[in-house]
Amino acid sequence: xxxxxxxxxxxxxxxxxxxxxxxxxxxxxxxxxxxxxxxxxxxxxxxxxxxxxxxxxxxxxxxxxxxxxxxxxxxxxxxxxxxxxxxxxxxxxxxxxxxxxxxxxxxxxxxxxxxxxxxxxxxxxxxxxxxxxxxxxxxxxxxxxxxxxxxxxxxxxxxxxxxxxxxxxxxxxxxxxxxxxxxxxxxxxxxxxxxxxxxxxxxxxxxxxxxxxxxxxxxxxxxxxxxxxxxxxxxxxxxxxxxxxxxxxxxxxxxxxxxxxxxxxxxxxxxxxxxxxxxxxxxxxxxxxxxxxxxxxxxxxxxxxxxxxxxxxxxxxxxxxxxxxxxxxxxxxxxxxxxxxxxxxxxxxxxxxxxxxxxxxxxxxxxxxxxxxxxxxxxxxxxxxxxxxxxxxxxxxxxxxxxxxxxxxxxxxxxxxxxxxxxxxxxxxxxxxxxxxxxxxxxxxxxxxxxxxxxxxxxxxxxxxxxxxxxxxxxxxxxxxxxxxxxxxxxxxxxxxxxxxxxxxxxxxxxxxxxxxxxxxxxxxxxxxxxxxxxxxxxxxxxxxxxxxxxxxxxxxxxxxxxxxxxxxxxxxxxxxx
Amino acid sequence: xxxxxxxxxxxxxxxxxxxxxxxxxxxxxxxxxxxxxxxxxxxxxxxxxxxxxxxxxxxxxxxxxxxxxxxxxxxxxxxxxxxxxxxxxxxxxxxxxxxxxxxxxxxxxxxxxxxxxxxxxxxxxxxxxxxxxxxxxxxxxxxxxxxxxxxxxxxxxxxxxxxxxxxxxxxxxxxxxxxxxxxxxxxxxxxxxxxxxxxxxxxxxxxxxxxxxxx
Numbered sequence: 001x002x003x004x005x006x007x008x009x010x011x012x013x014x015x016x017x018x019x020x021x022x023x024x025x026x027x028x029x030x031x032x033x034x035x036x037x038x039x040x041x042x043x044x045x046x047x048x049x050x051x052x053x054x055x056x057x058x059x060x061x062x063x064x065x066x067x068x069x070x071x072x073x074x075x076x077x078x079x080x081x082x083x084x085x086x087x088x089x090x091x092x093x094x095x096x097x098x099x100x101x102x103x104x105x106x107x108x109x110x111x112x113x114x115x116x117x118x119x120x121x122x123x124x125x126x127x128x129x130x131x132x133x134x135x136x137x138x139x140x141x142x143x144x145x146x147x148x149x150x151x152x153x154x155x156x157x158x159x160x161x162x163x164x165x166x167x168x169x170x171x172x173x174x175x176x177x178x179x180x181x182x183x184x185x186x187x188x189x190x191x192x193x194x195x196x197x198x199x200x201x202x203x204x205x206x207x208x209x210x211x212x213x214x215x216x217x218x219x220x221x222x223x224x225x226x227x228x229x230x231x232x233x234x235x236x237x238x239x240x241x242x243x244x245x246x247x248x249x250x251x252x253x254x255x256x257x258x259x260x261x262x263x264x265x266x267x268x269x270x271x272x273x274x275x276x277x278x279x280x281x282x283x284x285x286x287x288x289x290x291x292x293x294x295x296x297x298x299x300x301x302x303x304x305x306x307x308x309x310x311x312x313x314x315x316x317x318x319x320x321x322x323x324x325x326x327x328x329x330x331x332x333x334x335x336x337x338x339x340x341x342x343x344x345x346x347x348x349x350x351x352x353x354x355x356x357x358x359x360x361x362x363x364x365x366x367x368x369x370x371x372x373x374x375x376x377x378x379x380x381x382x383x384x385x386x387x388x389x390x391x392x393x394x395x396x397x398x399x400x401x402x403x404x405x406x407x408x409x410x411x412x413x414x415x416x417x418x419x420x421x422x423x424x425x426x427x428x429x430x431x432x433x434x435x436x437x438x439x440x441x442x443x444x445x446x447x448x449x450x451x452x453x454x455x456x457x458x459x460x461x462x463x464x465x466x467x468x469x470x471x472x473x474x475x476x477x478x479x480x481x482x483x484x485x486x487x488x489x490x491x492x493x494x495x496x497x498x499x500x501x502x503x504x505x506x507x508x509x510x511x512x513x514x515x516x517x518x519x520x521x522x523x524x525x526x527x528x529x530x531x532x533x534x535x536x537x538x539x540x541x542x543x544x545x546x547x548x549x550x551x552x553x554x555x556x557x558x559x560x561x562x563x564x565x566x567x568x569x570x571x572x573x574x575x576x577x578x
Numbered sequence: 579x580x581x582x583x584x585x586x587x588x589x590x591x592x593x594x595x596x597x598x599x600x601x602x603x604x605x606x607x608x609x610x611x612x613x614x615x616x617x618x619x620x621x622x623x624x625x626x627x628x629x630x631x632x633x634x635x636x637x638x639x640x641x642x643x644x645x646x647x648x649x650x651x652x653x654x655x656x657x658x659x660x661x662x663x664x665x666x667x668x669x670x671x672x673x674x675x676x677x678x679x680x681x682x683x684x685x686x687x688x689x690x691x692x693x694x695x696x697x698x699x700x701x702x703x704x705x706x707x708x709x710x711x712x713x714x715x716x717x718x719x720x721x722x723x724x725x726x727x728x729x730x731x732x733x734x735x736x737x738x739x740x741x742x743x744x745x746x747x748x749x750x751x752x753x754x755x756x757x758x759x760x761x762x763x764x765x766x767x768x769x770x771x772x773x774x775x776x777x778x779x780x781x782x783x784x785x786x787x788x789x790x791x792x793x
Contacts, residue, residue, distance in 0.1 A: 139580065140754050189582030197583060197752035393700060396672040433773040441774070448774030454601045478672035482641045482665055489602035 019287065021279045025413065028275070030507040034518025035323075035361040038566065039369040040376065041277055042528030044545060045563065046383045047213045050204060051079060051554050052562035058221060058551035061117055065090065069230045072127065075218045076117050077551065080204030084143070084211075085114040086218035087123055089131050090226060098149050100183045100255035103435045107133070107147035109180065109222070113215045115141045115194070133184070134435065140194040143205075144187045144215045148180040148223075151253060155179050158227050158242070163235030167243050173250070174312055174570050177531060177543045179223040181253030185212045200387070208274070208387045209527065220252045220545050245571035248553075251546030254529065257539035258438040261519040262429060265455050268496055268503030269390035274526050275502035277382040278368070284378040285371045286350040295374050296343055299352060302370045302566065303338070307331045309530075309567035317534040327362040334363070349374065373566060392496040394488065396478035400471045403491065406498040407461065407468070413506040414458045423512035425459060428452035440516060440538065455509045460490035530568060579759055583752035587612040589762075590625055592769035594660070598634030603660050610659075610692030613699075615755040617723050619730075622757045624688040626764055628659065631685070638665060649676035657681045659690040667697045670705065670740050678739040688730040694718045694738075695726055704741025707732075717741060723750065 026032070038045070062074035069090055076085040089110045097106045110131045114122065122141075129136030133147055154168075154176040161168040187209070189195040199205045205214070224247055231239045242250070264271050288295075310328050315321050334355060344351050349371050356363050372379055417424055428449045432439045443449045454460075464487050471480050477495075481488050497504045508514060515537045524532065529542035547568025549557055590611040594604035607625070614621030638661050643652045652669055654662050666679045684690060694705055698719040707716040709732045718725050 137579075140582065189584030192580065192582055192585065192754070195583045195752050195754075391700070394668060394671075396668040430774045431772065432776050433770065434776040436773065439774075446779065447777075451772055451774050476672045476674070478665075478668040479643070481668060482638070482643075485638050485661075485665060486600065488664075488668075489600060492602055 019280065019283045021276075021283055024410075024501045024504075025506055027279065028502060028504060028506045030505060030515065030518040032361045032365065033505070033522035034515065035365040036522050036525035037366050037369040038525050038528040038530055039278065039281075039372045040379060040563070040566070041281060041372065041383055041386065042526055043207065043209045043213045043386075044217070044528030044548065045565075046207055046386075047210055047217065048548055048554070049380070049559065049563050051077070051217075052549065052557065052559040054078070054080065055555040056551075057555050058218075060225070061085075062120075062123065065226075065229060067233045068092070069226050069233070072123060073222065073225070074114075074118060074123065075221055075225075075551075077214070077218065079214065080202075082202055082204065083116055084214060084218075085117050086215065086222065087112050087114055087118055087126060087130065088219070088222045089127055091131060093149070095152075098152075100149060100181060102184060102257065102259060102437045104183065105132075105135075107131075107183070108150045109148045109219075109226075111144075111146045111148070111215065111219055111222070112138070112142045112193075113144040113146075113211060113218070115143055134186075134191060136191060138192040140192075140198060142193040143199060143211045144185055145191065145193055146182050146185040146215055146219065148182045148219060148252070150180050151176050151178060155227060159230045159234060162228060162231030162242065163239050165235065165238045165240050167240075167246055170570060170572050173246065175314075176253070177249070177546050178251045178253035179227055180219070181255050181541065182216060182219060182544075183255050184259075185215055187212050200389075206387060207383065208270070213527065216252050216254075216544050217548075217551075220250070220548075221551050223252065224250060224550065243571075244550075244553075247550050248547060248565075249568065249570055251530075251543040251548070251568075254524075254542050254544055255539065256520055256524065256542065258429075258440060258516055260523050261516045262438055262453060262455070264519055264523055265453075265457075265505070265509065268392060268493070269388050269500045270503075272500035272503035273386050273388045277386045278372070278526075279502070281372045281379040281382050282368050285375050286347070286353055288349055288375065289347055290345060291343075291348045291374070296348060298374055299343070299349070299370060300335075300338060302373055303331065303335055305569060306366055306370065306567045307335060308569050308573050312570065312573070313531060315533045317536075320532070320534050323360065323362050326360050327366065330356070330359045330363045331366075334359075369566060376563075390500070392492050394477065394492045395495045396476060396481075398477045398495060399473065400468060400475050400477065400480055401473035403477060403494065404468050404473070407465070407494050410494065410497050410501060410504065411458075411461045414461045417458050417462075417508050417511065419459070419462055424508065425456060425510045426512035427510050427514060429455045429510070443510070452510075454489060457490070457493070457504070458508045459510070460487075461494075463487075464490055579757060579762060580754045581615075581757050581762065582754055583612050583616055586615050586622065586755070586757070589765050589769045590622070592772045593625065593629055593765045596768045596771035597629045597632035598636070599632070599660055603664055606664055606693060606696070607660055607689065610689060610696045612752065613696050613750060614688065614692040614726075615757070616752050617726065617750045618755070619688060619692070619723075619726065621688070621692060622761050622765060624686060626761055628686040628689055629768060632660075636661060638662060641665060641669075643669070643674075643677075649678055650674050652677070652679045653682075654679060655682040657684050657690070659686050659693055663690050663693055666738075667693060670738065671697060671701055671703060673740065678737060681734065681736040681738070683734040684732060684736060687732055688726070691718070691726045691729040694729070695723075706739055706741045708737045710735040 056078050058077045060075055065071040072089045074085050074087050076083050093106055093108045112130045157172050158168045199211050205211045228241050313324055353367055356367055428441050428443045430448050430452050441448055517534050517537045520540055521532055524542050529544055530546055531543040533541040547565035549562040587608045591604045591608035594607050611621040611625045643650045657663050670677055705718045711732050716725050716728050
């Protein structure tokens with residue numbers, strides 16, 4: 001039996017020594033990464049915990065919409081003493097122009113997150129830029145840029161229902177779960193907006209993707225307001241607002257394609273910090289020797305909620321739906337097993353996880369999300385360690401002998417690839433000239449492979465190995481590179497991964513069997529996305545902030561209630577959710 | 579026009595790739611250029627000058643350190659920042675006792691200065707430069723950016739060795755900087771060579787292709 005945990009090194013994380021963790025080889029496989037669920041260290045959860053703790057109150061200093069809901073509004077929210085504003089521009093869009101692809105040029109709504117409260121001149125100036133998104137130019141008072149399209153049928157249904165004094169139909173709410181879908185959220189200096197290096201100096205935005213998550217949270221508020229506004233325009237005094245429960249159930253949709261995937265490969269230090277925090281959190285929980293009764297009860301409640309959530313989770317993708325079917329059955333059996341054989345007093349959470357040892361990766365990773373919920377006092381502090389400014393760097397003084405040893409330790413998975421088969425490098429990642437959309441091509445039948453992104457990690461390792469075999473073991477890497485500079489990139493990566501082991505995906509990213517959708521789900525789980533809904537192996541729809549408190553609840557709900565939205569359920573479902 | 583540090587980094591990186599530099603070198607040069615811009619130097623223009631001379635099939639000069647007394651000397655007749663420059667900096671950072679590089683002729687000194695500063699910043703390692711062109715020793719990185727200006731005026735007969743102890747690094751926050759439209763357009767033009775031209779086939783195989791989003 002593979003040991004559950006293994007000692008990585010004597011490294012430290014967040015100031016504490018690193019406990020034995022799940023082996024990198026077990027965690028960093030595409031199939032497992034493609035089974036991750038959102039969790040309490042997800043960036044949306046981290047942001048809302050902070051906002052709720054600060055009892056942030058949102059304001060709408062500007063609202064200039066016409067009777068059709070077209071125009072602009074500004075939503076301002078304080079975070080850690082600084083005010084950020086979403087400027088939202090709502091426009092008419094012909095159905096023929098509505099596409100979620102990055103190559104779109106028009107949208108139902110366009111947004112930017114603004115540093116402070118914008119003056120009328122700012123709003124006017126930015127209107128011509130933000131509505132053109134990538135074609136506009138911005139300055140560093142603009143922190144993020146985004147756009148969204150309506151989920152037309154649900155949007156219309158909700159307006160009709162509210163305008164006639166009714167709440168929307170549950171089935172339709174559950175089937176979609178959001179009023180608008182964002183199709184991109186840009187940050188870090190794109191098109192002239194503020195650099196990430198600027199944002200890390202702002203309290204509240206220093207964590208990973210916090211500016212982007214704040215943007216999406218405010219977009220959700222905009223969509224809720226817009227629907228209610230349009231309903232009032234239509235229904236007048238008969239119109240009613242969305243119920244608290246329905247407001248909370250509606251999230252923001254998102255369409256995500258390949259653009260998100262390369263990030264994980266090009267940011268190994270950051271990926272390591274995300275995965276490491278999650279693994280450390282998981283380990284701290286399963287190492288708990290004695291749990292309180294309320295923690296045991298919470299585990300059982302969350303499993304019951306997860307079961308209902310999975311019953312609501314319907315997708316068209318045959319592969320994912322099959323996984324969901326299996327997961328539903330496994331959850332039923334696990335809950336029944338716990339009922340028949342309660343968790344033991346000693347090490348109950350390790351016991352819970354081990355009961356899924358032979359289950360699907362979907363169930364195992366769902367349990368990671370459940371377990372992480374149980375000990376906030378041990379887990380939440382790890383959120384501070386999920387951003388890093390570390391970059392891949394060469395260790396030029398390292399001896400070749402040590403480099404070879406590191407390569408053997410961290411890249412032994414490469415040995416499993418049959419490089420004699422065309423399937424081993426069947427695909428290549430590239431950037432298309434069409435709006436710089438990242439794409440995946442077929443190497444042996446499509447042009448452009450000479451411009452591929454450097455993701456053939458396994459191939460580079462394979463090329464380096466025989467060259468290292470010929471090198472003097474006592475020679476330094478720097479000296480070796482004077483003769484073999486073409487291997488500098490992969491050597492730097494090996495040395496970086498030795499320090500950041502969860503930064504490398506242990507699968508062939510250019511192989512025929514590589515499914516980019518697994519990369520997407522991993523990254524999206526760290527954002528906090530739910531209702532993963534693959535539309536192919538290259539793109540997916542998801543829901544953000546579904547079940548999360550809305551802005552007007554942040555200041556009024558107790559923080560622990562605001563933070564309880566894992567596995568969101570429609571309020572009509574029998575649920576232990578708060 | 580004003581550009582963010584990340585825009586400069588990404589575009590400089592792609593321009594380097596399009597000019598035949600490998601990914602690691604393209605990244606190092608791009609970091610150096612982005613830093614130079616944030617520090618108030620005309621890094622983008624210097625990069626364009628350097629890329630204008632780039633040869634895609636360029637091979638690194640045959641570099642062999644030689645022991646001379648207690649020192650190990652890496653003698654570089656002609657140093658191009660993206661090739662011998664990066665190799666030499668790596669070699670100096672390896673920290674061999676008595677390591678020193680001697681540069682007969684230096685091309686694009688501002689870019690090389692940016693590389694040295696960036697390396698010094700990342701590795702917290704000081705470098706000491708001497709040259710026949712100047713009476714004073716140059717320390718990089720140092721408590722101000724004047725050393726970069728000083729190095730960027732040198733063209734040859736330079737000696738560099740690691741400094742003692744940790745570098746005293748003057749922090750230059752990454753931020754927006756000005757670049758002329760002519761220079762920026764040329765860099766974008768070069769960067770565009772890293773993009774694969776769209777074809778009908780690639781458009782149809784792109785993520786989300788062929789789907790109706792009016793739902």
